[in-house]
Amino acid sequence: MTDVLAVADHRRGELRDVSYEIITAGRQLADETGGDLHLAVISGTVDEFADKLNREGVDAIHTVSHGEEFNHDVYSQAITQLYDDLAPQFVVTPNSVNGLDYAPAIANELDLPIVTDTVDLETDGETLIATREMYGGKVETTNELEGDAIVTIRGAEWPAAEGTGDAAIEAFDADIDEDAIGSTVSGFEEVGGGDVDISEAELLVSIGRGIEEEENLDLIRDLADALGATLSSSRPIVDNGWLPKNRQVGQSGKVVTPDVYIAIGISGAVQHVAGMKGSDTIVAINTDPNAPIMDIADYAIVDDLFDVVPELIEEFEG
Numbered sequence: 001m002t003d004v005l006a007v008a009d010h011r012r013g014e015l016r017d018v019s020y021e022i023i024t025a026g027r028q029l030a031d032e033t034g035g036d037l038h039l040a041v042i043s044g045t046v047d048e049f050a051d052k053l054n055r056e057g058v059d060a061i062h063t064v065s066h067g068e069e070f071n072h073d074v075y076s077q078a079i080t081q082l083y084d085d086l087a088p089q090f091v092v093t094p095n096s097v098n099g100l101d102y103a104p105a106i107a108n109e110l111d112l113p114i115v116t117d118t119v120d121l122e123t124d125g126e127t128l129i130a131t132r133e134m135y136g137g138k139v140e141t142t143n144e145l146e147g148d149a150i151v152t153i154r155g156a157e158w159p160a161a162e163g164t165g166d167a168a169i170e171a172f173d174a175d176i177d178e179d180a181i182g183s184t185v186s187g188f189e190e191v192g193g194g195d196v197d198i199s200e201a202e203l204l205v206s207i208g209r210g211i212e213e214e215e216n217l218d219l220i221r222d223l224a225d226a227l228g229a230t231l232s233s234s235r236p237i238v239d240n241g242w243l244p245k246n247r248q249v250g251q252s253g254k255v256v257t258p259d260v261y262i263a264i265g266i267s268g269a270v271q272h273v274a275g276m277k278g279s280d281t282i283v284a285i286n287t288d289p290n291a292p293i294m295d296i297a298d299y300a301i302v303d304d305l306f307d308v309v310p311e312l313i314e315e316f317e318g
């Protein structure tokens with residue numbers, strides 16, 4: 001009862017970054033318990049996924065071949081059966097839309113305590129200390145769990161595992177009760193702008209309330225084009241209906257980890273920073289030298305965006 005079972009995440013045929021981050025989190029826990037790290041991947045394309053997931057630190061990969069897309073009932077049944085078979089001490093899942101769908105159901109089914117959205121994990125082999133943030137990152141809580149437990153991990157909090165591993169890859173013959181599958185994915189319909197996944201972008205130009213009017217967004221689009229960057233925003237821009245929800249960075253938007261994040265007319269509220277503090281380099285353009293974004297910016301331009309942005313466009317288009 002010292003092993004760790006982590007679960008990979010994928011969407012529309014692609015493994016999510018958190019699948020590699022969960023290996024790092026799971027390996028750390030397994031080192032602390034002295035156990036093995038097992039990784040489960042449930043999909044129709046398990047062989048390809050298993051090869052990609054075979055990174056340093058994984059002891060065994062268990063593949064469950066069932067359907068291309070995420071399905072609540074399939075995941076719940078397969079992971080519950082894997083838990084019964086492997087008897088791990090901890091189950092670690094992503095705090096993704098999928099993970100948040102099945103992890104609480106499994107906790108209920110297995111009668112295990114669960115802590116969601118964790119940003120740090122530590123165990124002495126008996127007690128698991130799971131840290132999560134509250135009030136948009138203003139407060140951290142530590143939750144002590146005795147015995148077996150389930151945790152979901154926040155994306156971009158652990159580095160992605162690297163290096164080729166030598167895990168044993170085993171097909172797990174889950175006994176899926178097809179009659180108990182209450183829903184199936186019949187297709188996907190993109191919401192406007194759904195073609196873009198800002199969480200995968202390497203260069204983000206992000207706009208906030210400093211832009212004042214929807215018409216002025218064209219200026220920021222021109223800058224993004226000149227830089228070859230992806231456009232994202234703070235929440236007020238989305239609340240105004242100027243950009244679709246999938247462009248929103250932050251606590252109630254997406255977590256992003258680009259190489260460069262250019263925050264233009266964004267104050268840096270805790271709820272926004274929660275979604276972009278993992279960026280490698282942060283550039284802020286803001287008239288207010290005391291805006292909170294300045295506390296985390298690597299480079300700051302304290303000036304009016306309506307003066308600065310045209311100059312940047314000219315420079316980069318030039």
Ligand code: FAD
Nearest residue numbers: 208209210234235250251252253265266267271272287305
């Ligand atoms: P403001 O705070 O109004 O900042 C505008 C900035 O633009 C100011 O710093 C100002 O100095 C600067 N500025 C103005 N004019 C210019 C100019 N001409 N040139 C240069 N700079 C200029 N917010 C998010 O972003 N993402 C979230 O996911 C999110 N989730 C939330 C969840 C909850 C439960 C709550 C309560 C709030 C959430 N918020 C979120 C909202 C958050 O609290 C802030 O209100 C929001 O981030 C502010 O957006 P902003 O920085 O664009 O606007």
